Amino acid sequence: MLSVFKYYSVFLVVLAIAAISCQSQNEMDRMVIQNVTGYTFYEDTLREFSAIAFEEGKVVDVYTDTSFNDSGDIKIIDGQGRVMLPGLIDAHAHVMGLGFQQIHVNLAGTPSLKEALRQVEEYASDYPDLNWIEGRGWNHTHWDINRFPTAEELDKIENERPVWLTRVDGHAGWANSKAMELAGITAETEAPQGGEIIRDENGEPTGIFVDAAMDLITSEIPEPTTRERKLAFNNALQQMRSHGLTSVHDAGIGIRDWQLYKSVADSGRLTTRIYAMISGTGATFDTLAQKGPIPSYKQDMLALQSVKIYADGALGSRGAAMINPYSDDPDNRGLLFASEEEMTNKILKTASAGYQTNVHAIGDRANRVVLNTFESVKDSLGNQGLRHRIEHVQIVSEKDIPRFKSLDIIASMQPTHATSDLNMAEDRVGSERIKGGYAWKTFIDQGTVVAFGSDFPVEDVNPFYGLYSAVTRQTQEGEPEGGWYPGERVSRAQALRSFTLDAAYAAHQEKVLGSLEPGKWADFILIDRDFFEIPDQEIWQTEVLESWVAGQKIYSKAD
Secondary structure, eight states: OGGGGGGHHHHHHHHHHHHHHHHHHHTSSEEEEEEEEEEEEETTEEEEEEEEEEETTEEEEEESSOOOOOBTTEEEEEOTTOEEEEOEEEEEEOHHHHHHHHHSEEOTTOOSHHHHHHHHHHHHHHOTTOSSEEEEEEOGGGSTTSSOOOHHHHHTTOSSSOEEEEETTSSEEEEOHHHHHHTTOOTTOOOOTTEEEEEOTTSOEEEEEEEGGGHHHHTTSOOOOHHHHHHHHHHHHHHHHHTTEEEEEEEEEOHHHHHHHHHHHHTTOOOSEEEEEEEOSSHHHHHHTTTOOEEEETTTTEEEEEEEEESBOOTTTTOSOOSSOBTTBTTOOOOBSSOHHHHHHHHHHHHHTTOEEEEEEOSHHHHHHHHHHHHHHHHHHOOOOOOOEEEEOOBOOTTTHHHHHHTTOEEEEOHHHHHHHTTTHHHHHHHHHGGGBSOHHHHHHTTOOEEEOOOTTSSOSOHHHHHHHHHHOOOTTOOSTTOSSGGGOOOHHHHHHHTTHHHHHTTTOTTTSSSOOTTSBOOEEEESSOTTTSOGGGGGGOOEEEEEETTEEEEETTO
16 A cells, blocks of 8 residues: 555645644643634523633633733734634544545445446556555445446456445445455355345355455454554544534544554644544454553544444435335345344443443344443443543434433434435335434434534535534525425534534533633634524635634644
8 A cells, every 4th residue: 555655745745734723822831712602502592792711721701892911911813804613523533434435435425336337447557566455435325326336347357356345324244256265265154143145146255245244354454564554644634623523522533543543643733623532342452451541632633532323224225224114125124133132241341340231222123222332331331421422413312312311311312314315214214213213403402412523424424514514404405495304404503513512512521622612622713604694505614714722722724
């Protein structure tokens, strides 16, 4: 993969510039940015302001109709009438996945199988020295084929080297015949629990591996080198800060990830805060949890006090676990990764050690099992105040929705999932079950904390896409008119809250992040239009002009 490192020095230069900028700003005791149109939640109410003062990286206060002058230890910056918001927080993301997407073949948004194959062929030609061709982002439900793609189709463009392409949701993979050969996959190969090998009418593997079955192929792929990992992480940091993400919740990290994050934080080059979730309850958890939860590292730049586990697969690949069969596949109820008893034991292990536990659950059966599990754990351990979460909460039985409130479970949801899935979601679950689908407002109205995110790189890293989807429930082309199940649209204020203060709450960080209030970190962004005044259609077109973390400018569009 050495040929992909031509961008490496560019990212290091950018980070060096950011570090120099941060150092010069630290020399000032207090800074004031005035002449802005600012919005923040303040004492739980949305407040507009025209100036902000901060020192030592933390907010002194925000002001309205107050003018400051340069005087000794105060530096005044003219905001030039631009719009300021608190730094945006993505409550569910995959940081290294975003970074690797930039150096592998990126199939996100490909409109057809033909175009996807063309991009893979081009990438393979550009990088003839790679032993494996890897990529991500394909979505067959957006192609006019009404089926999964096949290994045979990949073989026509690359049959000498193994190819492995992960579906957009990360819950299915597409292999060519060479990859299956290296993995020893035959008609006799059995899928592991929680996985499926898609087969043809003769029982032969077609090249599609769903959920746990993906490990049959990925176990054969060499681990990325340290240099590759650093490049991917630098790519991800650049993407996040340029889109106004001052904090993200990283949904499932390994030991090498944590070591890399700490190293970058120690060097002062970490430009987006990371609230990391340990991946699973096995050996990785045992290693990373040896010293107990880490609520704050390097002035809240990192935290490690939560765990991510999976209950089921994804809706697009029909791996989401459903109570009743899929409406468009009557012999299929999806994949439950663990029994209720097994899930209970997992969460008892993490919660007993003091870790918030965040469970991926997309189908109504998976959500019910996880709710049952959290109830059992609460009965055993009492109310620990760990703020357990269910991640995605896409299809929930209407009978189960109130249980989120009674059990005090946070709903971690991704608005762009609805607008990406509206072309197929109702086909999958039918007109009745969809009433409990992507039901953000229903959860909010009952008093459940809803934290918004993107699930990047499953969806785009840009949080304004999510803000737009939350407010409109429309595609960027404005479809459908009036929004998809418009009763679940939320106000702009609520959308912003779910991407800031409520996301901070979901990470036990609402006292230091999520709003521009005295004593909190001065994490904010300047954008090119007024989020609360522009037409709905413009929300997703918003551009970030500057991003600041702890009172230090870490991104400027003008640079």
